[in-house]
Amino acid sequence: MSVYDKLSQLGIELPPVAVPAAAYVPYVQSGKQVFLSGHIARRDGKPWVGQLGLTMTTGEGQAAARAIAIDLLGTLHAACQAAGTDLDGIKRIVKVMSLVNSAPTFTEQHLVTNGASELIGEVFGPEVGAHARSAFGVAQIPLGACVEIELIAELK
Numbered sequence: 001m002s003v004y005d006k007l008s009q010l011g012i013e014l015p016p017v018a019v020p021a022a023a024y025v026p027y028v029q030s031g032k033q034v035f036l037s038g039h040i041a042r043r044d045g046k047p048w049v050g051q052l053g054l055t056m057t058t059g060e061g062q063a064a065a066r067a068i069a070i071d072l073l074g075t076l077h078a079a080c081q082a083a084g085t086d087l088d089g090i091k092r093i094v095k096v097m098s099l100v101n102s103a104p105t106f107t108e109q110h111l112v113t114n115g116a117s118e119l120i121g122e123v124f125g126p127e128v129g130a131h132a133r134s135a136f137g138v139a140q141i142p143l144g145a146c147v148e149i150e151l152i153a154e155l156k
Contacts, residue, residue, distance in 0.1 A: 003087040006123050007073070021142070027079040032155045033094065034079045039071045040145035048148040052137075053106025061108075061146060064078040065115030068149045072116070073123065076153055083155055093131040093152060094121055094152040101146050102137035110137040118148050 007014065017026050018039065028103045041048035041064035048064050051054035056064075073087070080086050098113035100106075113135040121129040141148045 003090070004005045004028050004122055010122070012070055012073075012123075015071055017075050017078045019056070024145065026075050029079060029083055029155075032091070034076065034083070036072055036075050036079070036151045036153075038097075038099070038148045038150040039068050039075065039076060041065070041147045042071070042142060042145075043067070047143040047145045048054050048135055048147075049144040051101045051103055051106075052108070052125060052146060053103035054136065056146055058108045058111050061112035062115030064147045065098065065149060068117050068147060069116035069119040071121075072149060072151050076151065079153075080155070081127060085155060087154060089156050090128055091154045091156040093124060093156045095128050095134075096120070096152075097150050097154050098135040099138045099141055099148045101141045101144070103138075106137060109137045111148070120151075121131065 010051060020026060023035050052061045053070055077087055080089055096117060100109040100112050102109060109111065123129065
């Protein structure tokens with residue numbers, strides 16, 4: 001099954017690439033690797049604001065991370081098109097790095113990040129979608145967003 005068939009089966013429509021909010025580009029390709037800039041959680045087109053362990057639950061954070069994964073896939077699709085391929089041309093999701101806006105006592109950043117990792121694994125399958133990962137708790141994220149995630153992928 002193609003990546004696009006899987007997205008359709010999951011009812012996911014890829015969004016367009018978001019316009020950067022500062023002095024950076026959405027992605028950079030270097031050789032066969034594609035580096036996606038950090039994407040913040042958005043809900044209803046606005047930053048999904050909150051702090052895990054204070055104003056948000058782990059489950060809400062997982063939903064935010066899943067939403068980010070969909071945005072990341074939209075950006076990755078655009079990067080693939082620029083490289084002359086599509087999401088089926090991904091050899092491997094190499095790494096996911098997640099920043100979770102966390103209260104000082106919150107320790108479930110890894111579970112929040114599962115919202116993104118699990119969707120990526122479901123869309124690409126275990127051989128392509130299994131990735132290395134880091135999940136950090138931070139005091140704040142731009143615009144007060146609850147989660148920010150970046151991704152590195154390798155093209156075939």
